[in-house]
Amino acid sequence: MENKDQEKNSLYLKIMPYLEKYGILLLLVIMIVVMHFLQPDVFLSWRNVTNVFKQISWQSMLALGVFMVIVTAGIDLSVGSIMMLSLMILAIVAKAGAPWYIVVITPLIAGFLCGLFNGLGITLLRMPHPFIMTLGTLYIFRGTGNLISGGTPISGFTDEVRYLGHGRIDLTWLGLEKSQYLPVSLVLIAIVYIIFWIFMNKTRTGKWIYAIGGNPNAARASGINVNKILVIVYSLCGFLSGIGALILAGRTDSGYPNAGLQSELDAIAACIIGGASFFGGRGTVLGVFAGVMIMGILRNGLNLMDVSSFWQQVLIGSIIVLAVYIDVLRRDLGTRK
Amino acid sequence: MSSINQLLLEAKSVTKYFGTITALENVNLKIHAGECLGVVGDNGAGKSTLMKVLSGLYKPSAGSLFFDGKEKILESPKDSQNLGLEMVYQDLALAGNLPIGENIFLGREPTKNLGLLKFLDYKKIKELTDAHLGKLKINVKSADQKVEELSGGQRQAVAIARSTAFNAKVVIMDEPTAALAIKEVGKVLDLINSLKQTGVGVIVISHRMDDIFAVCDRVMALFQGTNFAESELSKTSRDEVIGWIMGKK
Numbered sequence: 001m002e003n004k005d006q007e008k009n010s011l012y013l014k015i016m017p018y019l020e021k022y023g024i025l026l027l028l029v030i031m032i033v034v035m036h037f038l039q040p041d042v043f044l045s046w047r048n049v050t051n052v053f054k055q056i057s058w059q060s061m062l063a064l065g066v067f068m069v070i071v072t073a074g075i076d077l078s079v080g081s082i083m084m085l086s087l088m089i090l091a092i093v094a095k096a097g098a099p100w101y102i103v104v105i106t107p108l109i110a111g112f113l114c115g116l117f118n119g120l121g122i123t124l125l126r127m128p129h130p131f132i133m134t135l136g137t138l139y140i141f142r143g144t145g146n147l148i149s150g151g152t153p154i155s156g157f158t159d160e161v162r163y164l165g166h167g168r169i170d171l172t173w174l175g176l177e178k179s180q181y182l183p184v185s186l187v188l189i190a191i192v193y194i195i196f197w198i199f200m201n202k203t204r205t206g207k208w209i210y211a212i213g214g215n216p217n218a219a220r221a222s223g224i225n226v227n228k229i230l231v232i233v234y235s236l237c238g239f240l241s242g243i244g245a246l247i248l249a250g251r252t253d254s255g256y257p258n259a260g261l262q263s264e265l266d267a268i269a270a271c272i273i274g275g276a277s278f279f280g281g282r283g284t285v286l287g288v289f290a291g292v293m294i295m296g297i298l299r300n301g302l303n304l305m306d307v308s309s310f311w312q313q314v315l316i317g318s319i320i321v322l323a324v325y326i327d328v329l330r331r332d333l334g335t336r337k
Numbered sequence: 338m339s340s341i342n343q344l345l346l347e348a349k350s351v352t353k354y355f356g357t358i359t360a361l362e363n364v365n366l367k368i369h370a371g372e373c374l375g376v377v378g379d380n381g382a383g384k385s386t387l388m389k390v391l392s393g394l395y396k397p398s399a400g401s402l403f404f405d406g407k408e409k410i411l412e413s414p415k416d417s418q419n420l421g422l423e424m425v426y427q428d429l430a431l432a433g434n435l436p437i438g439e440n441i442f443l444g445r446e447p448t449k450n451l452g453l454l455k456f457l458d459y460k461k462i463k464e465l466t467d468a469h470l471g472k473l474k475i476n477v478k479s480a481d482q483k484v485e486e487l488s489g490g491q492r493q494a495v496a497i498a499r500s501t502a503f504n505a506k507v508v509i510m511d512e513p514t515a516a517l518a519i520k521e522v523g524k525v526l527d528l529i530n531s532l533k534q535t536g537v538g539v540i541v542i543s544h545r546m547d548d549i550f551a552v553c554d555r556v557m558a559l560f561q562g563t564n565f566a567e568s569e570l571s572k573t574s575r576d577e578v579i580g581w582i583m584g585k586k
Contacts, residue, residue, distance in 0.1 A: 204446050204455040207435075211443055214432030221394070221430040222444030223415035281434035 024275050024290040031294060035301045042304055046180045054251065056296035057165065057185035058083070060289070061244035062260075062267040063274075064196055065115075065237030067288040070271050071200075071213045072233055073280025074130040078118060079241045079267055080260035081141035086110040086245035088145040090161075091154035091255025100160035107245040114141055115238015119231035130234075138264065146257055155254040164188055164243075165250020185247055192243065197285040209233060213280030269316060270295055273323045294319070342369040344406065345538045346391070346422065346507050351400035353386055360386040361562045363400070368507055368538040373529065375553035375570070376542045379582050383562040384542045385427075388509050391540075392424040393417040415444075421506035425496045425513060433485030437477060438466035440484050441499045469502050473528060490521030497528055507538045514548055526551050546575045560584045 035043045042048055062079045069076045086107035094103045118134055127133040159166075167184035200206040208229050211219045220226050248259060274291025276283025295316060302312050346368045353361040361383045368374050378384045389395040391402065393411030401408050404420045411417050414424070424430075431440045439446070442462055448455040466480040475494045477487070484492060493513060500508050513529070514522045529552045532539055543549055549556055550570065557567040558581035566581045580586065 202456050204448050204457055207439065207446065207457055208444075211432045211435060211439075214434035215430065217426075217428065218430040218432045218440075218443065221392075221414055221424065221426060223413060223418055224444045225413075281432065 053186040058244040058247040060292045061240045063270040065240035066267040067271045070276045077134040078137040080263040082114040082241035083245045083260040085141040085145040086242045087255045088149045108242040111242020112239040115235040119234030123227040153256040162250035165247040347403040354398045373539040373553045375549040375556040378559035382559040423500035423505040425510040427511040431484045438480040489516045509540045
């Protein structure tokens, strides 16, 4: 009996690391296959696939930022508001007639500064939890965005400004049709995700981010400047929200007051579905990407099948609860008692 | 201890307040090379606070620390590490989500630098880890195993390996055997004895008289945040030391 248990245990230990790493990709592949059979003509068409990527483009930036924060066992509720404020600043600077290269950099700087504000607030004001600081800035940043714009949309940007969100890479030289283009935002997602994959997995700072999430006391005792790393993480999260603003500006050609409303929740959901643990220290960049894709494909697929958006809400919510339940089970089984 | 060895670390009149609470008052401590000092005391006697002052985690409210005879002011644990002082915490201070090797080198990882970016040298971490674990005769399946998958004794061994990976001169161990199964206690005590032989000064905080009398050369007792008693181990007895812990001489 005991022997059997041990066998089961060792098999479990062999499979678990792979399941933990790639299980979420498996789910993604299953979803794609199922959607393909449900909508064989449309779902995997060039037009629809590029559409999914365009739809997830700015969310994927917010999710990546929130992911790093979650790895430190923190949370950033303000990313939607950071994106909105960055977008409004971009719109105002663009309307003021600044050259495109200034306009393009503005949201990145604005996002970074908002994140820095979060990070400094959490560490210097010794907030009991990042939830509180970023809940505060969720209101502060959106309020500021409305104050500077008067709460009205500001539209009309130049093509250079819209390039990242709206640009198309022509593939006719590959013998493809004119409609079979590559959205610039897709390329941008790939580049940003690869950079942050390298950052989280190969650099010392990335390792320290995981260590802080695993055991902040251990990190501190090891001489790691935990507060400095946290400030860096929240600043990068803000910066990524700024990139999100730039993409959104391209997609919508407008700065509008409702931009990014509740998108912080989508970002958190994508991280959780992608296997990042709220306890900190666990999760992968690849997983977040899968999480963003799963949410994007779910919405897209349900739209294609004409399912009401209310059902989409119910389904996404259910997936979150299920994903976290799996995380709880994984933790129970994976840790020696 | 047969010969008089070099004085590695000395704390003079260390006092620490937390608000209105006096955790330590005028506490003195000395540790020599190759020596093991046992620090005993009841809960709240100030043992842990003293160790945190020595390691730079707390700043003393008054008093001074001398490393190799020179007065030093510690701003963070990094400073004490640089001076050759290492700490093995009671809660082990390991990150369970990281592998053994990355825990041993946490905060001091070998890197390959590319401008401002510091990339981890995973190959070197693995080599150094295998060599170091081998030197200390610590057996684990693989250096890539996550710490949360290890037993209590293995975790303690990793924590001690971590403390000695950088040629430490003084190692402080807070209750090194408290969380261990009985069969694992002996191994940890052997590890302490072999550290002494390499000239490391070891400070052991423990409630267990068996541990103190197995590895220590000298024992000092704290009582209500003050030096209460101190003796060569050969000149005292268990009953006397237990009396000190209760505040009786």
